[in-house]
Amino acid sequence: TRDEAEMEYLKIAQDLDMYGINYFLIRNKKGTGLLLGVDALGLHIYEPENKLTPKCSFPWNEIRNISYSDKEFTIKPVGKKSNTFKFISSRLRVNKLILQLCIGNHDLFMRRRQVDSLEIQQLKAQAKKERARKQAEWQRLQREKKLRKEAERARAEMERKLIQLQEEAHMANEALLRSEQTADLLAEKAQIAEEEAKLLAQKAAEVETEMQRIKVTAMRGQEERRLMEQKMLEAEMRALKESEESERRTKEAEQLKQDLQEARESERRARNKLLEITSKAINASPVLPSDSIPPDLSYSRENLSFDFKDTDMKRLSMEIEKEKVEYMEKSKHLQEQLNELKTEIESLKLKERETPLDIIHNQNTEQGTSKQSNFKKLTLQSTKTKVAFFEEL
Numbered sequence: 001t002r003d004e005a006e007m008e009y010l011k012i013a014q015d016l017d018m019y020g021i022n023y024f025l026i027r028n029k030k031g032t033g034l035l036l037g038v039d040a041l042g043l044h045i046y047e048p049e050n051k052l053t054p055k056c057s058f059p060w061n062e063i064r065n066i067s068y069s070d071k072e073f074t075i076k077p078v079g080k081k082s083n084t085f086k087f088i089s090s091r092l093r094v095n096k097l098i099l100q101l102c103i104g105n106h107d108l109f110m111r112r113r114q115v116d117s118l119e120i121q122q123l124k125a126q127a128k129k130e131r132a133r134k135q136a137e138w139q140r141l142q143r144e145k146k147l148r149k150e151a152e153r154a155r156a157e158m159e160r161k162l163i164q165l166q167e168e169a170h171m172a173n174e175a176l177l178r179s180e181q182t183a184d185l186l187a188e189k190a191q192i193a194e195e196e197a198k199l200l201a202q203k204a205a206e207v208e209t210e211m212q213r214i215k216v217t218a219m220r221g222q223e224e225r226r227l228m229e230q231k232m233l234e235a236e237m238r239a240l241k242e243s244e245e246s247e248r249r250t251k252e253a254e255q256l257k258q259d260l261q262e263a264r265e266s267e268r269r270a271r272n273k274l275l276e277i278t279s280k281a282i283n284a285s286p287v288l289p290s291d292s293i294p295p296d297l298s299y300s301r302e303n304l305s306f307d308f309k310d311t312d313m314k315r316l317s318m319e320i321e322k323e324k325v326e327y328m329e330k331s332k333h334l335q336e337q338l339n340e341l342k343t344e345i346e347s348l349k350l351k352e353r354e355t356p357l358d359i360i361h362n363q364n365t366e367q368g369t370s371k372q373s374n375f376k377k378l379t380l381q382s383t384k385t386k387v388a389f390f391e392e393l
Helices: 002-013 092-112 118-220 222-283 310-348 356-367 371-379 383-392
Strands: 022-027 033-038 042-046 056-059 063-069 072-077 085-089
Touching: 002 310, 022 092, 033 085, 033 092, 042 092, 056 371, 056 383, 063 092, 085 092, 085 383, 118 222
Parallel strands: none
Antiparallel strands: 022 033, 022 085, 033 042, 042 056, 063 072, 072 085
């Protein structure tokens, strides 16, 4: 969400060395030019050429009073044994701004460390409850979104299967039609072949009769016998050819009958395939379970309500704890991405365009020094030591 994105941005930005710091030119008692940095943690003293690493820091809990007269600021530490120290601002008109920043940051610093009032606690509880409600609402919307996507995916799958079954049925119908046409054609060819075989058989019988007649006539004379023998030889040749043709036609008729039988068998298989596809299309019509249908698909939103009872609160607490773990993992992932981005940016930097602050930042990074670690190191010193160090700068 937008709030989470802003929070992640602020978490990263607050660790930047110059984030939230207002710088002002000042001079200490010895007249040395320095920079005063004012932020939410306290007052920091910098060298003019180095705005990243403070020389000394004074947290707000160590400062009791701040005042100014003309250009001179007076800061009174909390400890009674600590000496008051002073510095001089560069311009008179910024004194009021410095004082207002100090007062505002000091008040916020102290307020963050005080026990919240009952009203603030109630407001925080309400805010926490509202965040929990928004989180539950977001989770509900995510579940609905997931269920809706699953329903749409199931619907698309059903449509795809229906189209596939329609295509298979169409192909089966075409195959059946081709089988019927082939069967009719083969039946017609078989009938023609059978008629031709009968005709050839009739011709063969006529030739045989002619041969018998010629044999009877051949007895009439030698010359006639010779002629008859020649005619008889020709007739035998013709009879042999007619017999072979008749046999060939008979075999062709048998083959056509066999092809007709196979075509009818193919037609029967095509009809069975069509019936099987039709049955599959009817049985494959999926019915989505009621618990997989999004609430907004089958129920009106008036039926949706959230009654936070004890069991709901326990469940919500468990979900919040789970979200916390996921948040930590996400933060770790974001940190890894940030490190990768830093590495990529470092590789794109041009050495000749580096500023003095870039060089100092690179040195601090190589030494493992960060804004927080440096501040903790400086706050370990006593206030008296830091005041003396400031005045000797």
